[in-house]
Amino acid sequence: MADRIISTSFGIKLIYGSLFVCFLFFTAFVYTSQVPDTTSLPTRELALQGKHIWQKQNCGACHQFYGLGGYIGPDVTNVISAKGKGETYVRAILTHGTATMPNFNLTLKDIDALVAFLQEADKTGKSERHHFMADTYGQIHPKGNKPPQK
Secondary structure, three states, X not given: OHHHHHOOHHHHHHHHHHHHHHHHHHHHHHHHOOOOOOOOOHHHHHHHHHHHHHXXXXXXXXXXXXXXXXXXXXXXXXXXXXXXXXXXXXXXXXXXXXOOOOOOOOOHHHHHHHHHHXXXXXXXXXXXXXXXXXXXXXXXXXXXXXXXXX
16 A cells, blocks of 8 residues: 555655755754864864964975875874874974974974964874775774774
């Protein structure tokens, strides 16, 4: 009986109408729900300024996050928590440059913002290769997570 109702034009209109009503309710929910305010946190604001400096100076042309970006400089996803590195190391590099990284003559405020940005990035996870594995299709997965079967 249900298949006869669905196959009629009334049934099809009923299905589409129901989907449209659900879409309207969902859209209203999305646009009226409260979003947590995270902009009031001073470290996040400073990190956001650091992100803008990262983009303005085009740091991604040489450096990477999670292996994505340029290949002249190192991956800086976890440079803050890396053994033998840290905030002091990052500040020294940003202040004076290296043989391959020029001195951009950044202000102390810019350096503070970039360090805050790198600290926030460091909290997002680990980027070393031993945390990941490639499956037979060349897709990368975190170790411990079994790749989906095809």
